[in-house]
Amino acid sequence: MDFKEKGLLFVLSGPSGVGKGTVCRALRERGTDLQYSISVTTRKPRAGEQDGVHYFFKSKEEFQAMIANHQLLEWAEYVGNFYGTPLQYVQDTLDEGKDVLLEIEVQGALQVKQNFPEGIFIFLVPPSLGELKKRITNRGTESLKLIENRLNAARDEIEMMKHYDYVIENDQVDCACDRIEAVVVAEHCQQARIIEKYKRLTEVD
Numbered sequence: 001m002d003f004k005e006k007g008l009l010f011v012l013s014g015p016s017g018v019g020k021g022t023v024c025r026a027l028r029e030r031g032t033d034l035q036y037s038i039s040v041t042t043r044k045p046r047a048g049e050q051d052g053v054h055y056f057f058k059s060k061e062e063f064q065a066m067i068a069n070h071q072l073l074e075w076a077e078y079v080g081n082f083y084g085t086p087l088q089y090v091q092d093t094l095d096e097g098k099d100v101l102l103e104i105e106v107q108g109a110l111q112v113k114q115n116f117p118e119g120i121f122i123f124l125v126p127p128s129l130g131e132l133k134k135r136i137t138n139r140g141t142e143s144l145k146l147i148e149n150r151l152n153a154a155r156d157e158i159e160m161m162k163h164y165d166y167v168i169e170n171d172q173v174d175c176a177c178d179r180i181e182a183v184v185v186a187e188h189c190q191q192a193r194i195i196e197k198y199k200r201l202t203e204v205d
Helices: 020-029 060-068 087-095 106-115 129-138 144-163 173-188 191-201
Strands: 009-013 072-078 081-086 100-103 120-125 166-169
Touching: 009 020, 009 106, 009 173, 020 100, 020 173, 060 072, 060 081, 072 087, 072 106, 081 087, 087 100, 106 120, 106 144, 120 144, 120 173, 129 144, 166 173, 173 191
Parallel strands: 009 100, 009 120, 120 166
Antiparallel strands: 072 081
16 A cells, blocks of 8 residues: 655745745755745746756746636736746645745745645745845845845845744754755654655455
8 A cells, every 4th residue: 555645845934034045955955855846937048058957937928827717826027027926836746745945035925825735835034134235245236225225125025933833943954954954854754744644554355
């Protein structure tokens, strides 16, 4: 009898500059079994990018059709191009028994929560706003005014923490990865997820 467990969707978000991308890269380097969601975009492929590997590249008309047909978990427009998370890709990957990790901004995560409430939502926070300011400043790519705008936005986003299942402090990248991996294990050990499997084991053929 096949007791293959369905995969789980883990959504990682947090304020800009908290280190979401860095943490996800570190998880990849660990060889974690999490599958990373591939986004749909209307922008043109860059050199070396492959359709279905880096992004699913679509025309604006195709993207608008996906919105109309409720085929996106979330979507947004950024600098004239559209970006979104394809529902079918996520669902197919979960049905294969693979966990999916979606790294996304806070507003996108709240869209996902509306469309896929069974997901597990993880909020990544900095040790302090002072540390967040230091991290953004150290990028050396933004003006003081933009840094202050990002910090103001971060204060608002931290208020959205109440909509998440877990809060993980990104004090050190390796520690944050350890905590995320612990959440994945704990979620798979929930009684509600595995009780049917063991009920079947007790059935008499």
